[in-house]
Amino acid sequence: MKKTAIVAALTLGLAVIGASLGWHSSATAQQKLSLADMSANSAQWVMPAGDYANIRHSALNDITADNAKGLKIAWQMSTNATRGHEGQPLVVGNTLYFESAYPNHVFAINLDDYHIKWEFTPTQDAFAVSVACCDLVNRGVAFGDGLIIANALDGKIYALNADTGKIQWKANNADPELGQTVTSAPFVVAEKNRVIVGVSGGEYGVRGYVTAFDLHSGAKVWRAYSEGPDSDTLMGSDFTGPHNAGVNTWHGEQWKIGGGTTWGWYSYDPKLDLFYYGSGNPGTWDPSARPGDNKWSMTVFARHPGNGHAVWAYQMTPHDQWDYDGVNEMILADIKVHDQQVPALVHFDRNGFAFEIDRRSGKLLLAEKYDPSVNWATGFNLANGKPNENPEMATREGKNTKGICPASIGAKDQQPASFDPQTGYFIVPTNHWCEDYQPFASKYKAGFPYVGATVKMYRGPGDYGGALIAWDPNTGKIVWSDHEHFPAWGGVATTDGGVAFYGTMDGYFKAVNTKTGELLFSQKMPSGIIANPIVFSHGGKEFVATMSGVGGWAGIGLAAGLTNPTAGLGAVGAAADLGHYTTLGGDLTVFSL
Amino acid sequence: MRVLRLIGWALCAGAALTLPGSRPVAASAAAGAPLVFCADPAYMPYSDRSGDGFENRIAAVVGRALDRPVQFYWRSMREKDEYGEFITATIQAKKCDVLVDVPYALGDVKTTRPYFISSYVFVYKKARAYDVTSLDSPDLKRLKIGYEGETPVQMGLKQRTLILGSKLFLTADNESASPQDIVAALESNKIDIGLTWDPAVGYFLKNRPDLVTVAIANTRSQGYPEQFTFPMAMATRVHDAGLNAALNHVIATHSSELQAVLRQYNISFSTPTDSGE
Numbered sequence: 001m002k003k004t005a006i007v008a009a010l011t012l013g014l015a016v017i018g019a020s021l022g023w024h025s026s027a028t029a030q031q032k033l034s035l036a037d038m039s040a041n042s043a044q045w046v047m048p049a050g051d052y053a054n055i056r057h058s059a060l061n062d063i064t065a066d067n068a069k070g071l072k073i074a075w076q077m078s079t080n081a082t083r084g085h086e087g088q089p090l091v092v093g094n095t096l097y098f099e100s101a102y103p104n105h106v107f108a109i110n111l112d113d114y115h116i117k118w119e120f121t122p123t124q125d126a127f128a129v130s131v132a133c134c135d136l137v138n139r140g141v142a143f144g145d146g147l148i149i150a151n152a153l154d155g156k157i158y159a160l161n162a163d164t165g166k167i168q169w170k171a172n173n174a175d176p177e178l179g180q181t182v183t184s185a186p187f188v189v190a191e192k193n194r195v196i197v198g199v200s201g202g203e204y205g206v207r208g209y210v211t212a213f214d215l216h217s218g219a220k221v222w223r224a225y226s227e228g229p230d231s232d233t234l235m236g237s238d239f240t241g242p243h244n245a246g247v248n249t250w251h252g253e254q255w256k257i258g259g260g261t262t263w264g265w266y267s268y269d270p271k272l273d274l275f276y277y278g279s280g281n282p283g284t285w286d287p288s289a290r291p292g293d294n295k296w297s298m299t300v301f302a303r304h305p306g307n308g309h310a311v312w313a314y315q316m317t318p319h320d321q322w323d324y325d326g327v328n329e330m331i332l333a334d335i336k337v338h339d340q341q342v343p344a345l346v347h348f349d350r351n352g353f354a355f356e357i358d359r360r361s362g363k364l365l366l367a368e369k370y371d372p373s374v375n376w377a378t379g380f381n382l383a384n385g386k387p388n389e390n391p392e393m394a395t396r397e398g399k400n401t402k403g404i405c406p407a408s409i410g411a412k413d414q415q416p417a418s419f420d421p422q423t424g425y426f427i428v429p430t431n432h433w434c435e436d437y438q439p440f441a442s443k444y445k446a447g448f449p450y451v452g453a454t455v456k457m458y459r460g461p462g463d464y465g466g467a468l469i470a471w472d473p474n475t476g477k478i479v480w481s482d483h484e485h486f487p488a489w490g491g492v493a494t495t496d497g498g499v500a501f502y503g504t505m506d507g508y509f510k511a512v513n514t515k516t517g518e519l520l521f522s523q524k525m526p527s528g529i530i531a532n533p534i535v536f537s538h539g540g541k542e543f544v545a546t547m548s549g550v551g552g553w554a555g556i557g558l559a560a561g562l563t564n565p566t567a568g569l570g571a572v573g574a575a576a577d578l579g580h581y582t583t584l585g586g587d588l589t590v591f592s593l
Numbered sequence: 594m595r596v597l598r599l600i601g602w603a604l605c606a607g608a609a610l611t612l613p614g615s616r617p618v619a620a621s622a623a624a625g626a627p628l629v630f631c632a633d634p635a636y637m638p639y640s641d642r643s644g645d646g647f648e649n650r651i652a653a654v655v656g657r658a659l660d661r662p663v664q665f666y667w668r669s670m671r672e673k674d675e676y677g678e679f680i681t682a683t684i685q686a687k688k689c690d691v692l693v694d695v696p697y698a699l700g701d702v703k704t705t706r707p708y709f710i711s712s713y714v715f716v717y718k719k720a721r722a723y724d725v726t727s728l729d730s731p732d733l734k735r736l737k738i739g740y741e742g743e744t745p746v747q748m749g750l751k752q753r754t755l756i757l758g759s760k761l762f763l764t765a766d767n768e769s770a771s772p773q774d775i776v777a778a779l780e781s782n783k784i785d786i787g788l789t790w791d792p793a794v795g796y797f798l799k800n801r802p803d804l805v806t807v808a809i810a811n812t813r814s815q816g817y818p819e820q821f822t823f824p825m826a827m828a829t830r831v832h833d834a835g836l837n838a839a840l841n842h843v844i845a846t847h848s849s850e851l852q853a854v855l856r857q858y859n860i861s862f863s864t865p866t867d868s869g870e
Contacts (some may be wrong), residue, residue, distance in 0.1 A: 127863075132812050177710050177863045178824060179811065205697060205824060252831060257698035278850060289700065292612040323817075408817065440748065443677070446765035447639055448790050449696040449823040454752060455816050507743075556814055574816075581629045 035144055035190035036270055038092075045091045045534040047138045048185040049416060050493070053268040053332040056418035058535035059498040061540040063593060066522040068499050070509040071591045074543060075114055076526075079586030080105050084551020086414065087185060088491070088532040089588065090148075091545075092162065094234055096536075100586050101549060102129065102136030108165060110434045111538045118165030120150070120158070128154035128176035132200070134553035137183050137530075139265075139414070142195070144188035144215050149195050151182045159218055169218030173197045173211050177456075179207050187266040189275060189305040190215060192228075196275065196305065198262030198327075208260035208297075212308055222308035226260030226279040226296050233296060236309040240362065249293040259283040260297035264327025264399050265416050269343075272360060274302045274311060276332070276345055280325035283581030285453035286439035288397035288474055293318040298326040300347060300355070302362060312362030314385055317351050321395040322376060322437060323455075324351035324410035329416040335424065336474045337365045346473055348417055348428050349385075350410025350458030353380065356473055368476035370412075370469065371430055373405040373460045379459040380589070400438040407435035407574075409487065410555055416532055420494040420514050425479060426471040427500045427514060429488035431554070432460040433574055457574040465574070468502055470517060480517035486575060487554045493544070503529025503546050505555060506581035509589070512542075525589060528555060528582040541592055549586030550578070558584065627662045628655070628809060630691045631683035634667040637771065637795035639694065642667060647796070647858040651693040655827070656852045658843040665689070671768045675699065684830055691840065694792075697824040703831045707824030708844045708851055709862040712747050712808040716779060716787040716794060719805040723786065727810040728819070739775050739784035741765070746788040746809065749819050760784050762794065773797040779804065792825075795859040799821055806861060824865060 007313060039051040042059040050056045063071065065232035079085065081100035089098035095117060096109045103124060108117040113190055129136060132153060142149045147159045147168055155174025158167055174180035179201040187196040195213045199206065213219065224234040227246040234244060260279035268275040282290055282297035298317040303310045317324045331346045337356050345359040352374030356366040367380035377387035395401045409431050417428040439453040459465050464485035470479040490503035494514055503509045505528040511521035528550030535544050550558060560576045598800045599779035621730050630652040632640035642665075644653075649665070658664035666689035670679045680701055683689050697707040723732045729748040738759040740746050743766075750756040760778065764770045772793035778784045787794070791806060798804050810820040827844070829837045844851065848864065 129715055129810075175865060178707075178865050179820075179822065205820070216747055252700050253698050253703055254700060255706070278773070283698075444696050444699055445743055446633075446679070447636070447694075447793055448765050449819055449825075450744050452745050452748050453817050454748065457816055553813065553816075556816075 003139075007161055019379065025153060036186065037502065043537045044087070044093070045536050046143050047188070048088060048090070048142060049265055049267070049329065050534070052268040054265055054329050054416070055333060056117050056416060056491065056493045056532070057420060058493065060496045060535055060537055060542045061232060062580045063495065063499055063544065064497040065513045065520060067593060068497075070593050071511065071521045071544070072525070072593070073523070074590045074592040075429065076587055077109070077114075078500050079107075079547065079549065079588060080587045081264055082549070082584045084135040084137040084555060085148065085531045085547040085549030085586045086137040086183075086552055087547065088534050089545050089547070090143055090233070091534065091536040092143050094538065095162070096545070097143070097162075098143050098547065098588055099138050099141045099150050101380040101551065102132075104138055104150065106141060106148065106165070107337070108148070108162070120160055120165045122123035122150075122152040122156060122158060124152055124156070124197055125154040125176050129180050132181045132183070135556050139183060139185040142188040144190040144195070147215070148324040149188060151184065151186050151188040151197060153181050153183065155180055155182045155199070157186065157195065157213065157218070159195070171213050171218040171220065173486070174199050174201070178206065184263040185265075186277070188215065190584060191270065192222065192273075192305040194305045196266060196276065198264070200261050200263040205257040205283065206260050206261055207256060207258050210262050210277065210308075213245060224308045224310070226262065226299070227255040227258030234303070234308045234310055239310050240312045241403045244293040245293070249295040251291050257283040258294065258297060259583055262327065264414050265329035265465070267330045267332050268305065269332055270357060273304055273306070274359070275305050276359065278300055278301060278326035278328060278330065278347070280327050281320050281323045284451045285323060286397055286451065286589055287321040288439065289498060294320065300326065300330065300345070300357065300362070302359065307574045311424050314357065314362045314364065316349050316353070316355060318386065322336055322351070324349065326350065328412060331417065331419050331426070332359060333419045333473070344473070346419070346426060348412050348426070348584060350406070350413060352406045352411035353377070354476065355473060356476070366473075366476045370428060370471060370478065371406060371432060371460075373434065374411060374431065375403070375405045395437045395439055397439050400436055402436040403434060404435040404437055406431060407433035408437070408455055409433055409457065412485075413489065413553065415489050415530070416491040418492040418494040418500065420500070422471070422496060422498065423470070423514050425514065426473060426550065427492045427494055428469050428471055429466070429490060429492055429502055430469055431466045431487035431489070432462070432464055433457045433487065434460045435498060435536045459574060468512065468517065470514070482512065482517045482519070486578065489530040489552055489554050490546070493533040493535050495535055501533040501535070501544055501546070503531065503533065503548065504549055505530060505575075505578065507548065508548055509548070509591070523591070526587050527585045528556065541590050543590050545588060545590045547586060550582050550584060601763035618800070623660060627664045628659060628691060629664045629666050629680070629689040630693060632667060635669045635768070636670060637726045638793070645755070645794070647854055647860070648693050650854040650857070651851060652691070654847055654854060655840065655843050657694065658847045659839060669768060672764060684828070687830075690829060690833065690836060692828040694825060694830045697826040699828060700839070701831075702828040703833065703837050704826040704828045705837060705840045705844055707826045707865050708848070709855055709864060710822060710824045711791045711860060711862045712823070713744065713821040714791045714794070714806040714808055714861070715789060716775065716789065716798070716804055716806050717785060718779065719803055721785065725786070727805055727812050727814070728755070729812065729814050733786070736785040737783070738786055738788060739778050740788040741790065741793070744790070745819060745821055750788070752815055758828070776801070776804070792858070792860045793860060800858045808861070
């Protein structure tokens, strides 16, 4: 009883502070802080993906397909960090918040006069730098009940007073010494008082998990592992899938290093009270060493945020042989699939297939290639949800399998797509690389541990590196496609003005017509873009903001200073000419008409 | 504890019935019954028949903690080049019950929680002051490299075409080789820098302040993951859950003694911390 009283008092206190800061425009909002309601106000961008459904769409319509060519840079600032910037700012009230790449500076900027309200840089375990897999990226802060939640690379979670930047609480979600880091954005379900945080590091013997912390206190509430017995994976009695598959689809103890990390974009359906996220690749890159389906790696999960219990889980790539992490954004949209209206979850997976799933039940409705070059499978069996695999593209110990499409970076990585309710299209930034893949035995050779694999990536057929595409979810077909020289590693935002915004690794920020893909506007930026644009208004004027600062997996060669890559190796080789187009350096740029 | 003891006795009885005439096997968790460790009789610094290896000392800590006499079942890890053969012929064959130094989640056995984390390292003369932190460090291109074969460092060197002209050491394949050989090669300037597993070489650097080690960073610079840091654990047979739990308890309650042994053998390590468990 005492606890409840304290929480109530805290909530009230925060509500009062919130009201005094002008976060809420109505008296009802002050009584019950609802993040969902706040996200409906298109002046703000209060969640990393804009709203719980992850559609990254703004109802603002001052910038249109007709006038977008008149966009100008309104203001800019340096992030004081040089590595890959994969995140996006938030706008809450009159303040813009963003987090840089490592060392993870967090800034609060007053939009009235651009002065820095506060700045926060965590003290970090520097060891995290050496275990971070794909550059030292960060995917942004989250907001909830007067707090800015910021994840640091070393796994610490900071809850900062949104007004002062003062630490309200601090929690721990990873151990860099075990190869664990945190690069993803926290996911706040404010209505359920939860901060949900994933983990990175599937390559270095991590067993993936998501942890829920109490939004007010930072106390750990539950943790759900991707592998292990039902008691670890939190599959309750109402779970619709097979029980204890997190152990019995593995050989021996392999599930303990089962991978299945959780570093992508989460979404939430308040009506069903389910949140959705994906798990990454199974432990070692050597598939011969881990026979079985390796559940629940490569899986879409639907869980209750309150207790973490899973309702359904769908594994997209059983027994992964290509590192096709299933972590990409889970977009919730009520759409027609084969002319049937359905509350859907739409997910463009690394494995090159777009999955359209009934988000109530997990039933697979459609799975189609969104890059024609995909060749590891010919399609999916909708009845049992399994891929029809192409045996020629299977990988195994000691064999160099050539010409696999997509490459391990996927037909799309974490760079999030947007759903445009006006056209009904998903606007999707994609990669177009293929690869040769050779796994090596994982073993312990009289005192010397070893795991490994080698991969050689190169541009796919047609000699382009990526594309921005429009996807019709009803038919499962590409409507239009704009090719890019490099993987389109930046996310997308769409607006009711009929415009889609995105940035490219060679350093252009672009606006295109959502209906046709026609280029409307292009601005060369200080560095390549792997971040996600947001749209907000201030003083009645519409703004579009993005960070630039190249890096990430596809840009690791440049980011890590590998200026003289050995030809044809991994991502370094495929993006070896990136240095001819751009250099490192983080900044925030805001555009307006 | 009472339950464990009963199960232990039952297992003991079972073993005696099915293996008449064989030497008693300590599958028991009962206090007082000997606990048998699998070890190489001549592979310093790991283990030695005289009890001088760090695995011997770790075994002693475990034995004391469980109040059970320590016995060793000796077999070379290196006479066949697969560690898997060693496992099959020792712990799987119930000749012994515990391994104390295996990578966490190694297959075919049940590992405990990791009790230390170590790394492949660069070893070189301190006076040379090389700037090396990863296999991508430019200094490596101008150095004469010695490396332990069939390890992640070998693959890393190969992928960066640094392997040509580098000197191969195959300690794990050859009973007459020692992890010390790479140190001797540094001493005689046959190589400028050695790449090997820290726990293998640390012991031989104990009185060598002129030599320095630097951990090789895990990286994804080549596109795919390269892992040079590994959590290390103890292990039992897969179904020996009682003994496995007992070892986990020892790891939880005797960490300072276990770490003292590692330090005594000059192993650079970190310990897994609680990541909000």
